[in-house]
Amino acid sequence: MTSRLIVGVTGASGSVLALETLRQLRGAGVETHLVVTNGARMTIAHELGSEGLARLNEAATHVHSPRNLAAPIASGSFRTAGMIVAPCSMRSLAAMAHGLGDNLLTRAADVVLKEKRRLVVAPREAPLHEGHLEAMLKLARLGAVIAPPTPPFYARPATMEDMVREIAARLLQWAGIDPGESMTRWGWR
Ligand SMILES: Cc1cc2nc3c(=O)[nH]c(=O)nc-3n(C[C@H](O)[C@H](O)[C@H](O)COP(=O)(O)O)c2cc1C
Known part of the structure; x- marks a missing residue:
């Protein structure tokens, strides 16, 4: 399996999670293909500041416009290990959940699902209504890992950085990438 992963960033709150995920993937020697939706630009600017998007882009190996449906990651013939959307x-x-390839992020996710590769999704909203839950169930049934960004409190995170690191590490693990020391494990190591 090639160590190449797609990272999708959307307009949900938690841009810092995207940054940490990219950093950990780089640390693990994984080639990343980043897609940031137009909706995410506002959230990133609000949460990471005016340089936020540039920091994300710098942390990635390759950056693709969400409008570029001709990018390599829009095709199943381009081999990847899968995709994290966080x-x-x-x-x-x-x-x-409904197979709408209306931008490069959703198209790449659809490709990952049809090719039976790993799709790890970190949905963020609270509270969740029935429509949100139905979409999560539908996506889970298509084979995605639904991993809401909730911290492992047993790891006793002391800072927000600790929490974000632990959450990102788990996204890597579910995508089949060893997060190494970024992840606190319960029990014997
Ligand atoms: C500061 C901010 C925080 C947001 N947080 C969330 C959120 O946590 N979850 C969510 O579903 N949408 C959130 N939104 C709304 C999305 O950004 C919006 O629905 C957008 O159209 C999503 O488009 P995308 O999926 O293409 O990125 C937030 C918007 C802003 C400006």
């Missing part, structure tokens, strides 16, 4: 908005969640 954070994932309810809009993108619903689009992925």
Whole structure:
């Protein structure tokens, strides 16, 4: 399996999780293909500041425009290990659950699902209504790992950085990438 992964970033809250995920993937020697939706730009600017998007782009190996449906990751013939969508908005969640390849992020996710590769989705909204839950169930049945960004409190995170690191590490693990020391494990190591 090639160590190449797609990272999708949407307009849900939690842009810092995307940054940490990209950093950990780089640390693990994984080639990343980043797609940031138009909706995410506002959230990133609000949460990471005006340089936020540039920091995300710098942390990735390759960056693709969400409008570029001719990018390599839009085709199943381009081999990847899968995709992490973090954070994932309810809009993108619903689009992925219904196979809407309306931008490069949702198209790449659809390709990952049809090719039976790993799709790890970190949906962020609270509280969740029935439509959100139905979309999560539908996506889970298509084979995605639904991994809401909730911290492992047993790891006793002391800071927000600790929490984000632990959550991102789990996204890597579910995508089949060893997060190494970023992840606190219960019991014997
Ligand atoms: C600061 C901010 C925070 C947001 N947080 C969330 C959120 O946690 N979950 C969510 O589903 N949408 C959230 N939204 C709304 C999405 O950004 C919006 O629905 C957008 O159209 C999603 O498009 P996308 O899925 O293409 O990124 C937020 C918007 C802003 C401006």
